Amino acid sequence: MRYFLLSLFTLALSYACHPKQSKEEDMVIEENNIEKEILEEPDTTIIDSRYTFDEAIEGSNAPQKVIDELHLINVTYLSTDNKLHQGQILTNKRLAQDIKEIFQFMLEQNFVIERAIPIVAYNWSDSLSMANNNTYSFCYRNITYSNHAKGLAIDINPRFNPLRWKTKDLPNEPIGAVLDTTVNGTLHPEHLVVKEFRKRGFRWGHTFTKYWDDHHFERK
Secondary structure, X not given: XXXXXXXXXXXXXXXXXXOOOOHHHHHHHHHHHHHHHHHHOOOOOEEOOOOOHHHHHOOOOOOHHHHOOEEEEEEEEEOOOOOEEEEEEEEEHHHHHHHHHHHHHHHHOOOEOOEOOOHHHHOOOHHHHHHOOEOEOOOOOOOOOOHHHHOOEEEOOOOOOOEEEXXXXXXXXXXXXXXXXXXXXXXXXXXXXXXXXXXXXXXXXXXOOOEEEOXXXXXX
């Protein structure tokens, strides 16, 4: 009997020290648990590029005055696998904010960008980058004719939007690429992405004299 009374006393004391939680307290705990689950949920964005600035310019052979004009930005896009990807664009500081906002616009429009990786990944080969349908801005080369040499141009899905000659019987660039405007990621004169670039003062390569350079946008 003594042990039974002692057990009842212990149970009562335990209840008194740990009173039942109120509904409000239950809600707070539940909200905290939900928040913890959200914070611990793995990021589903696929990372295509994670260069540092120094890595992105390595081997470019660009003079310091050009390098000082550049800025490396992270961009998120819907890729051809219908998944979100994060890449990077190395571009001129004058274009950086517009390019960030255009990538956000393209994402909102579900416009596909296959990949966006600084061209250092292709050993500074424009041809290899284009053949891989890579979207990029800065590539140092002859500064007298290419705005890419200062990061003042960007190429969007070059394989989907190939350079096509108007005045010469030459193959499309990249080699083997064919324009098909039914493919998501392809541009045409009435496309919303084209209009967004032009609204921001970019010149579209479709208007060039010798060829339709549909992947190319530039601004000074």
